[in-house]
Amino acid sequence: MLKDKKILLHVTGSIACYKACELANLLVKEGAEVQISLSDGALKFLQPAVFEGLTHKKALTQNMFACEPDCIPHITLAQKWADLIMIYPASANCISRLACGLSDDLFGAVFLANNFDKPVLLAPAMNSNMFAHPAVQENLKKLESWGTKILPTDEGRLACGSVGKGKLISPETAVEFIKESV
Numbered sequence: 575m576l577k578d579k580k581i582l583l584h585v586t587g588s589i590a591c592y593k594a595c596e597l598a599n600l601l602v603k604e605g606a607e608v609q610i611s612l613s614d615g616a617l618k619f620l621q622p623a624v625f626e627g628l629t630h631k632k633a634l635t636q637n638m639f640a641c642e643p644d645c646i647p648h649i650t651l652a653q654k655w656a657d658l659i660m661i662y663p664a665s666a667n668c669i670s671r672l673a674c675g676l677s678d679d680l681f682g683a684v685f686l687a688n689n690f691d692k693p694v695l696l697a698p699a700m701n702s703n704m705f706a707h708p709a710v711q712e713n714l715k716k717l718e719s720w721g722t723k724i725l726p727t728d729e730g731r732l733a734c735g736s737v738g739k740g741k742l743i744s745p746e747t748a749v750e751f752i753k754e755s756v
């Protein structure tokens with residue numbers, strides 16, 4: 575079902591970002607071509623090499639000026655390359671940045687350049703109090719009103735030890751949502 579589908583997977587700096595390795599692995603196994611974009615926060619948790627080994631593609635970071643000079647990276651990614659854009663996990667910071675329309679990094683510019691002609695899926699991951707905060711909830715509503723598909727969170731034990739909403743959905747569940755949308 576995902577054979578030859580081109581998926582841009584943006585990974586942000588939630589503690590749950592290790593699960594994005596398994597998501598990339600599952601998507602590649604399903605036949606998809608996966609381009610990883612790592613936020614500055616994600617780079618504090620994970621090295622690009624883990625994704626590059628799984629996807630056989632150079633993982634992109636947020637410095638647009640470090641991309642290959644043969645194209646305008648955000649336009650090519652959003653308007654020519656990607657069939658679907660997945661943000662997994664989406665940190666509170668990423669959600670706020672996107673809801674403000676900031677485009678001072680690669681993914682912010684991709685998000686604006688896409689103009690929702692390709693599906694954009696977003697899987698939040700954060701502590702329950704952060705997830706319940708009006709700033710996050712209002713930003714999610716705004717993104718949804720623009721056409722972003724906001725995926726549910728799981729309820730359960732979070733990395734901080736508390737139990738509640740905000741837990742990142744599993745990589746397997748994320749694959750199912752991608753299959754429904756692509």
Ligand SMILES: Cc1cc2nc3c(=O)[nH]c(=O)nc-3n(C[C@H](O)[C@H](O)[C@H](O)COP(=O)(O)O)c2cc1C
Binds near residue numbers: 586589614615664
């Ligand atoms: C150990 C640790 C775990 C974190 N987990 C989360 C998280 O699950 N969700 C979240 O929104 N922020 C989390 N943060 C905060 C983000 O890393 C921080 O807001 C960062 O600026 C996000 O950057 P990004 O949006 O560029 O990825 C965590 C920070 C630390 C130090």
